[in-house]
Each structure stands twice: as structure tokens, then as C-alpha cells.
Amino acid sequence: MRTLTLQGRHEKASSRKGRKRVEVILNTARDILIDEGYAALSMRRIAKMSGITVGNLSYYYTSKQDLVQDLLEAVIQGYMGWWDDIMADDSLTPEQQFAKIISFIIDDLTTKETTHFFPELWALANHEPFAQEAMNTMYGHVRDMLMEMAQRINPALSVSEREILAVFMSSSFEGHTMFLGYGRRWSDRTPQISHIAIRSFLHLIKTATPENINGFDPAIA
Amino acid sequence: MRTLTLQGRHEKASSRKGRKRVEVILNTARDILIDEGYAALSMRRIAKMSGITVGNLSYYYTSKQDLVQDLLEAVIQGYMGWWDDIMADDSLTPEQQFAKIISFIIDDLTTKETTHFFPELWALANHEPFAQEAMNTMYGHVRDMLMEMAQRINPALSVSEREILAVFMSSSFEGHTMFLGYGRRWSDRTPQISHIAIRSFLHLIKTATPENINGFDPAIA
Amino acid sequence: MRTLTLQGRHEKASSRKGRKRVEVILNTARDILIDEGYAALSMRRIAKMSGITVGNLSYYYTSKQDLVQDLLEAVIQGYMGWWDDIMADDSLTPEQQFAKIISFIIDDLTTKETTHFFPELWALANHEPFAQEAMNTMYGHVRDMLMEMAQRINPALSVSEREILAVFMSSSFEGHTMFLGYGRRWSDRTPQISHIAIRSFLHLIKTATPENINGFDPAIA
Amino acid sequence: MRTLTLQGRHEKASSRKGRKRVEVILNTARDILIDEGYAALSMRRIAKMSGITVGNLSYYYTSKQDLVQDLLEAVIQGYMGWWDDIMADDSLTPEQQFAKIISFIIDDLTTKETTHFFPELWALANHEPFAQEAMNTMYGHVRDMLMEMAQRINPALSVSEREILAVFMSSSFEGHTMFLGYGRRWSDRTPQISHIAIRSFLHLIKTATPENINGFDPAIA
DNA sequence: AATGAATGAGCGTTCATTCAT
DNA sequence: TATGAATGAACGCTCATTCAT
Structure with a gap:
């Protein structure tokens, strides 16, 4: 499967660590979307499968829509x-x-x-x-x-x-x-x-x- | 929009009242699906918009899948x-x-x-x-x-x-x-x-x- | 397993049909209690497994406690x-x-x-x-x-x-x-x-x- | 009545606040079990009597069985x-x-x-x-x-x-x-x-x- | 004696989101 | 950056009970 790379557009992707995190998050989210469908794409699930906490996930994406939007753009980019x-x-x-x-x-x-x-x-x-x-x-x-x-x-x-x-x-x-x-x-x-x-x-x-x-x-x- | 008529297949559609109810339920469900998407198609919402209680809804459809299956078949029939x-x-x-x-x-x-x-x-x-x-x-x-x-x-x-x-x-x-x-x-x-x-x-x-x-x-x- | 016979105490057990029904109900209820535990002993389940409707079940037993009481007495009798x-x-x-x-x-x-x-x-x-x-x-x-x-x-x-x-x-x-x-x-x-x-x-x-x-x-x- | 203390086994019992919460939850659950029986031991009831929300309760215990298991072990420990x-x-x-x-x-x-x-x-x-x-x-x-x-x-x-x-x-x-x-x-x-x-x-x-x-x-x- | 239809409350669980630390 | 803790609403579903027919 394609590996999602970041769009520059994300504010939190400035530092190297942040960029890496966002990449992991988006790839995880994509996997869930593909394997289990949009209904299964919850913030909790993305966080857990990305190895971070919900709290931290919402540091990177303040809302689910924010994340999904980024996800769609990243997937489409590919x-x-x-x-x-x-x-x-x-x-x-x-x-x-x-x-x-x-x-x-x-x-x-x-x-x-x-x-x-x-x-x-x-x-x-x-x-x-x-x-x-x-x-x-x-x-x-x-x-x-x-x-x-x-x-x-x-x-x-x-x-x-x-x-x-x-x-x-x-x-x-x-x-x-x-x-x-x-x-x-x-x-x-x-x-x-x-x-x-x-x-x-x-x-x-x-x-x-x-x-x-x-x-x-x-x-x- | 098409009006969904019943498939004979539904067990609770034997009496006139039951048939009418199932018809209302399916039409309501279809409207929600069309207007708001599958994510918004909840048993609670269907019940409320059909003017019945959740309890009564699940008297007609014992599970959500049961209902959705019937809905898809009814819509496709049209x-x-x-x-x-x-x-x-x-x-x-x-x-x-x-x-x-x-x-x-x-x-x-x-x-x-x-x-x-x-x-x-x-x-x-x-x-x-x-x-x-x-x-x-x-x-x-x-x-x-x-x-x-x-x-x-x-x-x-x-x-x-x-x-x-x-x-x-x-x-x-x-x-x-x-x-x-x-x-x-x-x-x-x-x-x-x-x-x-x-x-x-x-x-x-x-x-x-x-x-x-x-x-x-x-x-x- | 023992077959539960009726106590005379039940009012609805006057006719032969009624007696038979109550017997079926109690035996069904006993089986559920034994096989699945008290938590699974619901009126719905008893009715369904007895081959009657909930409505009819509550013609024989106006409340769940009424039924359970009868059940305990019948089992204990044995x-x-x-x-x-x-x-x-x-x-x-x-x-x-x-x-x-x-x-x-x-x-x-x-x-x-x-x-x-x-x-x-x-x-x-x-x-x-x-x-x-x-x-x-x-x-x-x-x-x-x-x-x-x-x-x-x-x-x-x-x-x-x-x-x-x-x-x-x-x-x-x-x-x-x-x-x-x-x-x-x-x-x-x-x-x-x-x-x-x-x-x-x-x-x-x-x-x-x-x-x-x-x-x-x-x-x- | 004995006061239930924590088993180390619970993951959310790491911080002091978490430990205290788990303790309150288990004691509440035990009280309900003793005073009203297993049938009355619902997540909602435990939450309400513990002064927290259901959402928070299931932050500590992801399922009822998880909680009950912990409860049994804690009580038995005593x-x-x-x-x-x-x-x-x-x-x-x-x-x-x-x-x-x-x-x-x-x-x-x-x-x-x-x-x-x-x-x-x-x-x-x-x-x-x-x-x-x-x-x-x-x-x-x-x-x-x-x-x-x-x-x-x-x-x-x-x-x-x-x-x-x-x-x-x-x-x-x-x-x-x-x-x-x-x-x-x-x-x-x-x-x-x-x-x-x-x-x-x-x-x-x-x-x-x-x-x-x-x-x-x-x-x- | 029996059915079908309905209610309203409650169940365990999951959710997006917020926030102090 | 990150965690842990919390909220409040919603989810699908089951329940005992009631009642007109």
C-alpha cells in the first residue's frame, strides 16, 4: 500500500518529530478506513493503533473532521x-x-x-x-x-x-x-x-x- | 421520491396495521439515508421520525442489520x-x-x-x-x-x-x-x-x- | 431431568389446556434457569421457547415474580x-x-x-x-x-x-x-x-x- | 465492612488519582452487590453511586466483566x-x-x-x-x-x-x-x-x- | 386463551471533545 | 508534546409490562 506523506499544510508538522507523528497518524487512519470502513474510523481507534493517547491525537488534530480532511487530501495526493x-x-x-x-x-x-x-x-x-x-x-x-x-x-x-x-x-x-x-x-x-x-x-x-x-x-x- | 412498498418477506407485515407500520419505517429510514447518510441512520432516529418508540421499532426489526437489509432490498426493488x-x-x-x-x-x-x-x-x-x-x-x-x-x-x-x-x-x-x-x-x-x-x-x-x-x-x- | 408438574395453586390451571400450558411454561423456565442462569430468565425468552407470545404468557403469569415464585415452588417440590x-x-x-x-x-x-x-x-x-x-x-x-x-x-x-x-x-x-x-x-x-x-x-x-x-x-x- | 484495596494489576491505578478512583469504584460495586444483588449491579448504577459518569467509569473498566472480575478478586483477597x-x-x-x-x-x-x-x-x-x-x-x-x-x-x-x-x-x-x-x-x-x-x-x-x-x-x- | 402492538426505562458500550498537568 | 481524566450524548438492544382485539 502507498505510504502517505505529509502535506506541508499541517501546522503541527513543523518539527521532525511532529512530521513523523502526523505521518503515522494518517497512515493508521488510512488503514482503518480501508480495512474496516468509515464507520470504524474513530479518534480512539486511530490513537490506540498509532500508539498514542486520545489527548495527544487531538493535539495534532483538533477535531475529527480536521483529521479526515487531511487524510482525504493525503490519500488523494497519492x-x-x-x-x-x-x-x-x-x-x-x-x-x-x-x-x-x-x-x-x-x-x-x-x-x-x-x-x-x-x-x-x-x-x-x-x-x-x-x-x-x-x-x-x-x-x-x-x-x-x-x-x-x-x-x-x-x-x-x-x-x-x-x-x-x-x-x-x-x-x-x-x-x-x-x-x-x-x-x-x-x-x-x-x-x-x-x-x-x-x-x-x-x-x-x-x-x-x-x-x-x-x-x-x-x-x- | 418513490414510495417504498413492502416485500412480502417481512413477518410482522401480516396484519394491516403491521404492514402500514413497516412501510412508514422503511420510508423514514430511506429518507434519513438519502438526506443525511448512513452514519445518521440510527435506530433512535428512525424511531423518532417514524413517531414510534425504539422498543416498538425493534419489535418490527430485531436488529439494525435486519432493518437495513430490508431497506436495501426495498429501495433496490424500486x-x-x-x-x-x-x-x-x-x-x-x-x-x-x-x-x-x-x-x-x-x-x-x-x-x-x-x-x-x-x-x-x-x-x-x-x-x-x-x-x-x-x-x-x-x-x-x-x-x-x-x-x-x-x-x-x-x-x-x-x-x-x-x-x-x-x-x-x-x-x-x-x-x-x-x-x-x-x-x-x-x-x-x-x-x-x-x-x-x-x-x-x-x-x-x-x-x-x-x-x-x-x-x-x-x-x- | 425431572418434569415439573403443577401445583394446584395456580388459578389458570383449571382447564386441561391451561394445566398443560402452565406445565410447559414452568419446564421451559426451569431449563433456562439451569442452562443459562437467572440473568437469562426473561419473560420474552420463556415465551419464545414455550412457543407462545409474551402477551399470552402474561395471561398465565401477570408478573415475572409471580412466575418465578411458582417455578421455585415447583422445582423444590421435586x-x-x-x-x-x-x-x-x-x-x-x-x-x-x-x-x-x-x-x-x-x-x-x-x-x-x-x-x-x-x-x-x-x-x-x-x-x-x-x-x-x-x-x-x-x-x-x-x-x-x-x-x-x-x-x-x-x-x-x-x-x-x-x-x-x-x-x-x-x-x-x-x-x-x-x-x-x-x-x-x-x-x-x-x-x-x-x-x-x-x-x-x-x-x-x-x-x-x-x-x-x-x-x-x-x-x- | 472491609475496605477494598487495589490489586496492582489494574493499569489505570498508576497515578494517585486513578488509584483512588478505582478504589471508590470497587467499594461502590461491592456495596451494590452485597446490598442489592448481582442483578442490580449495573455500570450506570456503579457510576452514579461513585459520583462519576458512565463514560468515566468505562475509562477505568472497558467492560463490565473487566470490572466484575476485578471486584471478585479484590473481595476474595480480603x-x-x-x-x-x-x-x-x-x-x-x-x-x-x-x-x-x-x-x-x-x-x-x-x-x-x-x-x-x-x-x-x-x-x-x-x-x-x-x-x-x-x-x-x-x-x-x-x-x-x-x-x-x-x-x-x-x-x-x-x-x-x-x-x-x-x-x-x-x-x-x-x-x-x-x-x-x-x-x-x-x-x-x-x-x-x-x-x-x-x-x-x-x-x-x-x-x-x-x-x-x-x-x-x-x-x- | 391468545395475538399483536406498544411503551418507557434501562442495559453495556462507544463516541468526539475538553482540559489540567 | 504528551498523558490521564473526565463529560455528556448517543449508540444498538432488551426488558417487564400493558392492552385492545
């Missing part, structure tokens, strides 16, 4: 930017880069962390604005990446075309979490699904026109 | 079978039927109930086997419907081809919940997304072959 | 009078009769029913007058029997001498419940304990005098 | 070791020591604490292994003491003879709890009972032989 290397790899055509990225994403869905983390995040986002925001930031980056890839593959696309395609594509692979995910029924079918996704998304990117995005006529689909 | 009429409409071509169903599904994602209910269900399914099971049953029906539509549109497809396509398609539109859903950033873009989805899915169904599902060559995608 | 046959057996000497009775009592201590029932009764008697009373009645009968046996063995004893000896003897074997009882450490030593008890008690009965009951001089013990 | 001084008193013959100890034990049975505590312990031991264990430990010590006294009085006895006599004697006086105990019918007869017990036990110790423990012939008893 999901971002990994695609830069692939996109910078000149030995691959844009389509190969794209295929590689989609494959990576779909493979990642089958990890326990991803399968368990995201539904918790989505549920939380229903009622906690800070979770909404963390989610938006993250998916914003994903969309930016997808838009860039769409442009490389089909430079004729307008910004808004690329944008709506990015929304469609990211929604689409996120949705596989519940079906291909860890312990889920179709988790051994990732190769086929990856293949379908790539073919389907490439077709979309290459054939998108204003009419076939905004109008609808099954006869010409 | 999501199923509505497509039968569309599929039976001879005045539409299979492609038109398909387009209509996909449109309906994607439109439904923008309702508060759907946007809020499903992420809670998915999160719950991570740790509660009964939620997993309820989920599997439901998506099984959805896949059956999609497989039937795929066959109508392209009778040449094998069962396993239709199956993997159904998994891909249902994953794909489920994933839009977090982006097109109630209060989410792209909720006003359902028409375009519907359009893209329909075009993309129809292309997949019509062009699927064993090679382009199991093999991968971006050059020919 | 412990009384069995010695009459032995005492009436002319083929045995009084000492042989006595030995046989003591053996029977000590053997009985090792049954699960006896081991579990009496400590519950004694504990209950600490705070529930009706349990005290049931206990007193029962031990009164036991003492009467022991006094009669003492007289047969040593006719020279006065009433008060026989009485205090009876108290000592009955206390003495009751105390073995916790050591020889079902699942207890010394339960396989009943033969030796019986033997010691008989020898010890007979010696007491035969040698009791006013002085060695009321005075004390270890030198002459 | 019943042990007091005989050492008597046994070390060289001015008394072994028989006088023995007589003194038996007298003390039987006198103690009439205290409210002893009368009420032990039946609760015995009943609890029927279904709670930890209570069984606490009981076994305690009576083990009592038996050791009785075996030592038996040896002093009759050095010819074998270990197993002393052991079975110790079981018989300790069972015997424990059984008097329900008859001589606080508020019980024969509580004013402790002097005579003590006298009988001492005479009877001494006779047993002095006359025990392998035959009259293991064989049985009422004619020679």
Missing part, C-alpha cells in the same frame, strides 16, 4: 501525477500512452485500497462539503490529463468537446470500481475490460464532432 | 423492472429502445435519491456481505437486461461477449453518479453525456468481435 | 418426599436408611440441575423474600427428615439437640454443591465424600450430649 | 491470609489453633457481606468461567490451610487423605452460609454450630484411615 512519466515518454505514440494510462487506472481499481477508499469518499461527499471539494480537485486533475491526451490524439477537438469526453471517460472507469474491484465479481476480467475501454474511448475521441455530441440519431451512431 | 415496458414497445427499433433506456438511467442519476443512495450502498458493500449480495442481485438484473438488448441489436454476439459488454456498460453509467449526480458539477450536462453514452455503447455492441475484446492493438481500435 | 420410601423400608436398619439417604443427596448434587439451581436460589433468597420463604419451607422438610432419622438412631437426643444436628448436617451437605457439583473440581470424589459424611454424621448423632454441643473443650473432642 | 497469625501463634496447640480458625470462619458467615457475597459468587460461577476461576483460587488457599492444620493435628495422614478431608470440611462450613447467615433463621446458633463443627472435624482428622474413607460399612462407622 493518486495523482503518476501519469506524467507516461505522457512524457516519447517512445510511445499518443494512443499508446493513452492505452497505457487507461490500463494502469483499471488495474489499480482492483487493489483493496482503491476499491474501498473511493466509495467511502463518494458517500462522504454526499454530505460533507470538504469531501466534495477534495473529490473535485482530484477529478479536475484527472480530467486535465484526459483532455491533454484527447488533444494529442485528435487535435481538432474543441475545449468543450474534450471536456465532456473527459467527464464521460473518467466517470466510466470510476464506475468499474464496484464491478472489477477487490473481491468483486468481475475482478479477473480487467484485461478484457481494459481492452474494451481503450477501444471505445479511442473511437470516441477520434470520431467526436459537435453533432454527435449534442444531437442524437441512433441511425448514424 | 429500481428494477421499469425497463420492461420500453423493451416491449414494438413501435421502437431495438436501437431506439436501447437509447431510451440509457437516457432514462442517466437522467435518473441526477435525482437526489439515486445520487445519494448508491454510493452509500457501494461503501456498505465493502464490509457488509448482505449489502454486497443486494448489490449483486440488482446489477445481475441490469446486466440481464443489457444482454438482452445487445442481442436484439447484434444477434451475432456470443453470451460471453454480451456479458462483458454488459459489465462494461453498466459500470460505465454507474460511474456517472458522482459527476452528473444531484448537486454535482456536471449535472446539467446529462443530455450530452447520454448522447455520448448511447453512441459509444451502440458502436461497441455493433463492432464487438472476439479479437477486439480479447486482443489489443491500439492501431486498429 | 426435591421433596423421595426419602419416604427409604425410611419406610423395614429391611434396613436406621443407620442403613440414613446412609442411603445421605448417599442419595450427595449423588444428586452432581447433577447439572441441582448444581445450578441451588446457588441461584440462595442468591435470590438474599433479596427476594418469596425465595427465602420457599427455601425455608424446603429445608424445614429436610430437617424434619433428618431429625426423625436422628431419633431413630439415638432416641436419647432431645428435640433441640436433634434440631441443631439437623441444621449442621443439612448445611454440611448443601455446601458440597460448589465442590462436588456438575463440572466442579471434585465431582468424581462423591464416593469418598459420601463415606466421610456418613461416618461423621453418625458419630455426631451417636455421641451428642448437651455438654459437647454447648460447651467446648478441644481436649475431649 | 478473605484470605488472615489465618496466618493464628497458625503462627505458638501459645496455642494445633487443636486450639484449628478451633480458633473454624470459629472465626463460622462467625464470619453471619456478616451481611459474607452471607450475600458468596451465593452470588457461586451462582455466577455456574456460567462465568472467570468467576469459577476466582472461586477455585480462593478455595485452593483455604484447602491448603486446612491440609496444613490436619497434618499438624494428625501427622500420620497421607496427602490425599488430608486433601479429601479438607474438601469435606470447607464444603461443610461454606454450606452454613444459607442457614447461619445474616438474617437467616439460625444465625443466633453460631456458638453451638461452631462447637459441633470443631468436635466433628477434629474427630474426622484424628480417626481418618484409608479404610474409613474409601470403604463403607455403616455398622462400624
Whole structure:
């Protein structure tokens, strides 16, 4: 599993000791969230499993929301930017880069962390604005990446075309979490699904026109 | 919002009074789940908002899991079978039927109930086997419907081809919940997304072959 | 295990059906008390395990105390009078009769029913007058029997001498419940304990005098 | 009534304040157990009568069993070791020591604490292994003491003879709890009972032989 | 004789939070 | 930085009892 590193944003992470503590706390919290769910994520439990007292925990995080917010941001951080290397790899055509990225994403869905983390995040986002925001930031980056890839593959696309395609594509692979995910029924079918996704998304990117995005006529689909 | 009607399965729903009570309880529970999230769904709250005492609530449901299980099944019930009429409409071509169903599904994602209910269900399914099971049953029906539509549109497809396509398609539109859903950033873009989805899915169904599902060559995608 | 039969005292036991019901209730209650302890003896549990509803149970017993009182009396009833046959057996000497009775009592201590029932009764008697009373009645009968046996063995004893000896003897074997009882450490030593008890008690009965009951001089013990 | 002092074993009893609290809690719990019985011994009640909140109580004892276990051990502790001084008193013959100890034990049975505590312990031991264990430990010590006294009085006895006599004697006086105990019918007869017990036990110790423990012939008893 | 429905109090336990030291 | 102690509210659940039908 990824090891969470600190965001600079936390005030108590100034000293080396403090930084280390916060790291332990966040990793512990992440483990609980993944292994037992948000309902089991209590301050007491985090403290005990981190080897500190509740009192000390609330020195670092004055409220549970404070901690959870930091946790979400830290976990999400780990999901971002990994695609830069692939996109910078000149030995691959844009389509190969794209295929590689989609494959990576779909493979990642089958990890326990991803399968368990995201539904918790989505549920939380229903009622906690800070979770909404963390989610938006993250998916914003994903969309930016997808838009860039769409442009490389089909430079004729307008910004808004690329944008709506990015929304469609990211929604689409996120949705596989519940079906291909860890312990889920179709988790051994990732190769086929990856293949379908790539073919389907490439077709979309290459054939998108204003009419076939905004109008609808099954006869010409 | 849909009104939950009883499953026959509940033992206490034999008399008219009992049936009415169970109905009130389930509707109340559903409202809390949708409006405030699973974390707020406590026996006390359900009782109070149903106008009964905790004691009486647990006369109907001996445990919280018992209630939640019934709730999930009842809510899920409301999501199923509505497509039968569309599929039976001879005045539409299979492609038109398909387009209509996909449109309906994607439109439904923008309702508060759907946007809020499903992420809670998915999160719950991570740790509660009964939620997993309820989920599997439901998506099984959805896949059956999609497989039937795929066959109508392209009778040449094998069962396993239709199956993997159904998994891909249902994953794909489920994933839009977090982006097109109630209060989410792209909720006003359902028409375009519907359009893209329909075009993309129809292309997949019509062009699927064993090679382009199991093999991968971006050059020919 | 003994089957509890009704005392006539219960008002609802007039009809045949009522009598049968009360019998089932009491036997169920006894089983719960023995197998799971007084703490588990709830009206709900008795009703469910008797195959009736709580409502109906409280038609027969208007309160829990009412039921428990009946239960104690019924169980205790089963412990009384069995010695009459032995005492009436002319083929045995009084000492042989006595030995046989003591053996029977000590053997009985090792049954699960006896081991579990009496400590519950004694504990209950600490705070529930009706349990005290049931206990007193029962031990009164036991003492009467022991006094009669003492007289047969040593006719020279006065009433008060026989009485205090009876108290000592009955206390003495009751105390073995916790050591020889079902699942207890010394339960396989009943033969030796019986033997010691008989020898010890007979010696007491035969040698009791006013002085060695009321005075004390270890030198002459 | 004895004041319960702490066992070192309790983790929260490190600081002075914690030690004091635990002491108050245990004394309160003991009082409730004695005065109102195990059924009345609830966490809420203990907390209220200790002048603290339930939350704080469960800071000290994470579960009721945890508390009750500590309580039993603490109470039992108070019943042990007091005989050492008597046994070390060289001015008394072994028989006088023995007589003194038996007298003390039987006198103690009439205290409210002893009368009420032990039946609760015995009943609890029927279904709670930890209570069984606490009981076994305690009576083990009592038996050791009785075996030592038996040896002093009759050095010819074998270990197993002393052991079975110790079981018989300790069972015997424990059984008097329900008859001589606080508020019980024969509580004013402790002097005579003590006298009988001492005479009877001494006779047993002095006359025990392998035959009259293991064989049985009422004619020679 | 029996059921089904309901109450209100209490149970053991866990929670986020606060604060003096 | 860290601990230990505490609060007060809430949790899921069970209880004896009542009563209309």
C-alpha cells in the first residue's frame, strides 16, 4: 500500500518529530478506513493503533473532521501525477500512452485500497462539503490529463468537446470500481475490460464532432 | 421520491396495521439515508421520525442489520423492472429502445435519491456481505437486461461477449453518479453525456468481435 | 431431568389446556434457569421457547415474580418426599436408611440441575423474600427428615439437640454443591465424600450430649 | 465492612488519582452487590453511586466483566491470609489453633457481606468461567490451610487423605452460609454450630484411615 | 386463551471533545 | 508534546409490562 506523506499544510508538522507523528497518524487512519470502513474510523481507534493517547491525537488534530480532511487530501495526493512519466515518454505514440494510462487506472481499481477508499469518499461527499471539494480537485486533475491526451490524439477537438469526453471517460472507469474491484465479481476480467475501454474511448475521441455530441440519431451512431 | 412498498418477506407485515407500520419505517429510514447518510441512520432516529418508540421499532426489526437489509432490498426493488415496458414497445427499433433506456438511467442519476443512495450502498458493500449480495442481485438484473438488448441489436454476439459488454456498460453509467449526480458539477450536462453514452455503447455492441475484446492493438481500435 | 408438574395453586390451571400450558411454561423456565442462569430468565425468552407470545404468557403469569415464585415452588417440590420410601423400608436398619439417604443427596448434587439451581436460589433468597420463604419451607422438610432419622438412631437426643444436628448436617451437605457439583473440581470424589459424611454424621448423632454441643473443650473432642 | 484495596494489576491505578478512583469504584460495586444483588449491579448504577459518569467509569473498566472480575478478586483477597497469625501463634496447640480458625470462619458467615457475597459468587460461577476461576483460587488457599492444620493435628495422614478431608470440611462450613447467615433463621446458633463443627472435624482428622474413607460399612462407622 | 402492538426505562458500550498537568 | 481524566450524548438492544382485539 502507498505510504502517505505529509502535506506541508499541517501546522503541527513543523518539527521532525511532529512530521513523523502526523505521518503515522494518517497512515493508521488510512488503514482503518480501508480495512474496516468509515464507520470504524474513530479518534480512539486511530490513537490506540498509532500508539498514542486520545489527548495527544487531538493535539495534532483538533477535531475529527480536521483529521479526515487531511487524510482525504493525503490519500488523494497519492493518486495523482503518476501519469506524467507516461505522457512524457516519447517512445510511445499518443494512443499508446493513452492505452497505457487507461490500463494502469483499471488495474489499480482492483487493489483493496482503491476499491474501498473511493466509495467511502463518494458517500462522504454526499454530505460533507470538504469531501466534495477534495473529490473535485482530484477529478479536475484527472480530467486535465484526459483532455491533454484527447488533444494529442485528435487535435481538432474543441475545449468543450474534450471536456465532456473527459467527464464521460473518467466517470466510466470510476464506475468499474464496484464491478472489477477487490473481491468483486468481475475482478479477473480487467484485461478484457481494459481492452474494451481503450477501444471505445479511442473511437470516441477520434470520431467526436459537435453533432454527435449534442444531437442524437441512433441511425448514424 | 418513490414510495417504498413492502416485500412480502417481512413477518410482522401480516396484519394491516403491521404492514402500514413497516412501510412508514422503511420510508423514514430511506429518507434519513438519502438526506443525511448512513452514519445518521440510527435506530433512535428512525424511531423518532417514524413517531414510534425504539422498543416498538425493534419489535418490527430485531436488529439494525435486519432493518437495513430490508431497506436495501426495498429501495433496490424500486429500481428494477421499469425497463420492461420500453423493451416491449414494438413501435421502437431495438436501437431506439436501447437509447431510451440509457437516457432514462442517466437522467435518473441526477435525482437526489439515486445520487445519494448508491454510493452509500457501494461503501456498505465493502464490509457488509448482505449489502454486497443486494448489490449483486440488482446489477445481475441490469446486466440481464443489457444482454438482452445487445442481442436484439447484434444477434451475432456470443453470451460471453454480451456479458462483458454488459459489465462494461453498466459500470460505465454507474460511474456517472458522482459527476452528473444531484448537486454535482456536471449535472446539467446529462443530455450530452447520454448522447455520448448511447453512441459509444451502440458502436461497441455493433463492432464487438472476439479479437477486439480479447486482443489489443491500439492501431486498429 | 425431572418434569415439573403443577401445583394446584395456580388459578389458570383449571382447564386441561391451561394445566398443560402452565406445565410447559414452568419446564421451559426451569431449563433456562439451569442452562443459562437467572440473568437469562426473561419473560420474552420463556415465551419464545414455550412457543407462545409474551402477551399470552402474561395471561398465565401477570408478573415475572409471580412466575418465578411458582417455578421455585415447583422445582423444590421435586426435591421433596423421595426419602419416604427409604425410611419406610423395614429391611434396613436406621443407620442403613440414613446412609442411603445421605448417599442419595450427595449423588444428586452432581447433577447439572441441582448444581445450578441451588446457588441461584440462595442468591435470590438474599433479596427476594418469596425465595427465602420457599427455601425455608424446603429445608424445614429436610430437617424434619433428618431429625426423625436422628431419633431413630439415638432416641436419647432431645428435640433441640436433634434440631441443631439437623441444621449442621443439612448445611454440611448443601455446601458440597460448589465442590462436588456438575463440572466442579471434585465431582468424581462423591464416593469418598459420601463415606466421610456418613461416618461423621453418625458419630455426631451417636455421641451428642448437651455438654459437647454447648460447651467446648478441644481436649475431649 | 472491609475496605477494598487495589490489586496492582489494574493499569489505570498508576497515578494517585486513578488509584483512588478505582478504589471508590470497587467499594461502590461491592456495596451494590452485597446490598442489592448481582442483578442490580449495573455500570450506570456503579457510576452514579461513585459520583462519576458512565463514560468515566468505562475509562477505568472497558467492560463490565473487566470490572466484575476485578471486584471478585479484590473481595476474595480480603478473605484470605488472615489465618496466618493464628497458625503462627505458638501459645496455642494445633487443636486450639484449628478451633480458633473454624470459629472465626463460622462467625464470619453471619456478616451481611459474607452471607450475600458468596451465593452470588457461586451462582455466577455456574456460567462465568472467570468467576469459577476466582472461586477455585480462593478455595485452593483455604484447602491448603486446612491440609496444613490436619497434618499438624494428625501427622500420620497421607496427602490425599488430608486433601479429601479438607474438601469435606470447607464444603461443610461454606454450606452454613444459607442457614447461619445474616438474617437467616439460625444465625443466633453460631456458638453451638461452631462447637459441633470443631468436635466433628477434629474427630474426622484424628480417626481418618484409608479404610474409613474409601470403604463403607455403616455398622462400624 | 391468545395475538399483536406498544411503551418507557434501562442495559453495556462507544463516541468526539475538553482540559489540567 | 504528551498523558490521564473526565463529560455528556448517543449508540444498538432488551426488558417487564400493558392492552385492545
